[in-house]
Amino acid sequence: MNPERSAARDATDADLASMLQRLHEAQAREPMPDWPIRAQRLRKLEQMLREQRAAFAAAISADFGCRPQEETDMLEIFPSLSAMRHALRHGRRWMRPRRSLAGLAFLPAHNVLIPQPLGVIGIIVPWNYPLYLAVGPLVDALAAGNRAMLKMSEFTPRFSALFAEQVAKYFPPDEVVVVNGDADVAQAFSALPFDHLLFTGSTAVGHHVMRAAAANLTPVTLELGGKSPAIIGPGARFEHAVERIVFGKLVNAGQTCIAPDYVLLPRARVAEFIELAGKAVARMYPQLERSTQYASIVSDRQYRRLVALRDDALAAGAHAHPLGEATADSARRLLPPQLMTDVDDGMAVMREEIFGPLLPLLPYDALDDAIAQVAARPHPLALYLFEQDQASIDRVLARTRAGGVSINDTLYHIAQHDLPFGGVGASGMGGYHGEAGFRTFSHLKPVFRQARWNGAGLLNPPYGERFRRMLILLLRRG
Template sequence: MHEILSIDQLDDALSVQGLSFRKTPYRSYEQRISDLKNLKKMLLDNQQDFIDAMSSDFGHRSEDDSIVGDILTSVSGINYSIKHLKSWMKPKRKHIGLLFQPASGKVIQQPLGVVGIIAPWNYPIFLSVGPLTAALAAGNNAMIKMSEFTPKTSLLLAELLANYFPKDKVAVVAGDVKIAAAFSCLKFDHLFYTGSTTVGKLVMKAAAENLVPVTLELGGKSPSIIDEKMDMKTTVSRFILAKTLNSGQTCVAPDYLLCPREKVNELILELKKLYLKMYPTITDNMDCTSIVNQAQYARLKGLLEDAKDKGASLIPLSYDEDNDSLRRMPLTLLLDTTDEMKVMQQEIFGPILPIVAYDTLDQAIDYVNDRPRPLALYIFSFDKQFQQKILLNTHAGGVCINDAAFHVANDDLPFGGIGPSGMGSYHGDEGFKTFSHAKSVLTRGKINLAPLLFPPYGKMLHKMIYKFFIR
């Protein structure tokens, strides 16, 4: 088992990884393909064990939530990398200007070394194996810090990786916040973090002490803007799975809806119809995922209580009451929200969905732009002008038009935030580039005309070159 459990072991583990990387600083295409195939085999051979471990960590997690959110996405990313790795690794030729001829230029994507990956609890396999896929494809070694909220998944991943990879290539770190803080301070060649904006600031500060470059995949309040011309039944069918998958514990889940004022009642009706069809009950429903732990459950309940106390109307979409023992909550709509409510100030990360009425599209755009730039933004309209106006006048890490969240599962689309919702991106070739250094190489042969430009200056050749190129 390669699970590291104490702060004292971290430096030694990093040293071991570093020595291993120095032995093979540029792994061959065949080596990298072998690593990716081993990673895929690990997932496929132990799929049910991963599903069971995640369900145990959550108290109960829908098997299909785990398959869709963790297994399918992870395997898809590995397959995509295997298919395209040869082209990613191929040096790219670059143009060399006339002034510098004769010469040739190219860019080589060089592995960085040992990368650190800090994974969250909400999709513990996808958000650890996804970055690991990119790191291995790029030829790196990796250390993964798993969340303390998913101990069984962490232990299983550590045990299985030990069966498929040598301990000096991939290592798993477990433990609490103190170990996570120490992990952030290590002198990695790159540090990749997925989690909250608050913790992301601490990770970046710790990495800065050693000038470790970081990729931060954070969160935020991802808005959905609905066109007044949209059929509400169609609209709801396009975003409801993104909000209910994993009981809303998803960084790109729609956080609030901006709906034309005259369409709000119709939206509520269609939401209730479809939700009850999907989840006729939450108490004994194996498709309904629990909130991961008591602290998160209490936080979500607190958001509802705070909103109600400050004048919001609460509309639970299930006939069942909250199940405190199983930590299950129905999707609950909020109306008449204000900025003073906590639910409108922090990322919800659960089955709560505020509906904010708007009167004009400009008003809706201003509402989004008055707030920190989100990780995702969703547009529900078949009107090209409506779509373009929002696309060109708002900022977000990524956008879906007439869909929600599933841009994340498309391997050829870069995934990442902007500003408070993150920096850097990955998936597909973007992940390969994130964990590589684009090394520029200028090559001259036996012929070298540079001495013609040597001092003393003022010769006719200098004057001709200056006249020709400075214009």
């Protein structure tokens, strides 16, 4: 293997600077690649994903201990390929300059917005969906005509090493480069002078990334998380709501940044939710204890954190409701799903993002009480509402803020290419996916083009009577 490329797998500070410099120099030689070049890069990425699909899924499963290939195909491979197809269909149109007439006072001049690549995009990838959250933003960066440098997660070492190896085979090191390493490498990476930096991960780490980027005035997109609520309204199809919440919570064993983090539901239906959730788990994961379709917790550290969250709540008076007969197995990092009742805001399980298969139930007496609870908390990355009454839906949408919303389902708003994905407030800033991602990684350069014959000279000094009459006319027209 080329030693220059293999260095990307275990980078020093000098390596990082050298890689970025090479990318910047290549971008300077070709600052505005045409659509065939961008499409070629996207097709190389698609080829890599299709040819390495099984190997990538096996590496991710090995990192987790158990991650069903079906979930990797559904939640990582499919949305990645879908994003590429969408960009290939629409990217040429996104590139077109947007023309408009100048303001009335400036006619016959006209305006143009020219989408221009920002340059080199830095992408910091988390461990929970290490393929999709690397490839998704990379698709948008390449469609926008940029080059990219990715820092993979040290918590999925097998996949991260394989991904770096394969990217080096499919892309030259002056187009896309992948970096591996520990937290010190991540810190050095976030301090590099990128033209834009995208970070997906925890809010706590997001603070450090933003501080590091600020030293270079690097613009950032932060995809964080928070406690995403699911509200079951009084007019919801209740059994459907329970099934979709269980699905959204338990794929990847809850290790999803937009997984439902707690449920607000009518007080009289708590027992019914527990019963229906148990049946849903039995249908989706029969013989869960031996199932190969229920993911493990990614690491011993994360397993211990989740057990501590649960035990802290139980010690403070909460109650746990296991969904099925399976028992926890720390050796395999198998943590069966549990609902939690009688929780309060003093418990860590209601202060921290859970990121695992624990799900608190919070009863309410009126929908406005549920809305008030959501509005009083930091803005979440996602909100889920189950309701049939349009007036109630409108009320929830108007009085809450969240990065994205799914109504009568969970998770799937992230897979809509015509919707931007991103957080708000504590759950992040900026967004990407589809045309929104193209714009995030582009500078829409504004150009004013004056006509040959124009009246601009009428406003030149000296400011006499003619100027004053022109000014009165302009002020009247606003």
